Amino acid sequence: MTKILFVCLGNICRSPLAEGVLRHKLVAAGLQDSIEVDSCGTSNYHIGDLPDPRTRNNAASHGVILTHRARQLEPSDADTFDYILAMDEKNLANSEALFRQHGKKPKHLGLLRAFEEPPTQAAVPDPYYGSAEDFEAVYQIVDRATEGLLRHLRK
DSSP states (O other): OEEEEEEESSSSSHHHHHHHHHHHHHHHHTOTTTEEEEEEESSOTTTTOOOOHHHHHHHHTTTOOOOOOOOBOOTTHHHHOSEEEESSHHHHHHHHHHHHHTTOOOSOEEEGGGGSSSOOOOOOOOOTTSOHHHHHHHHHHHHHHHHHHHHHHHO
């Protein structure tokens, strides 16, 4: 079974959205039993919280229901997950630092948008201080990037 972990700062906007969108796509493709998906944050700000209501509302408008509870990235995640995909360079660097500090080497650690068509090293912007339009823009980015990730996983 392939295991994927999405990482952002607080685990209430971007990474749980990516988790939910990919999970939704996996069910539609009949792959939910062969690919496991989770998400986390590099900070401990929101541990145990549901995703931001604006993220949940936006996802629901696209038929994606988010029930994940926020958790913090752990050193053991490097051993558990095949792909650890950060939403931006800062959270990628924080993930690398945590794993390095604990002598861990993940199989694949990178940015989610590297799977977008065309691939990019751009960040998935944090919509937390933004408008409904910002949450929708993030949904569209995550939708494209997870579609590219799913194509990659099928190969």
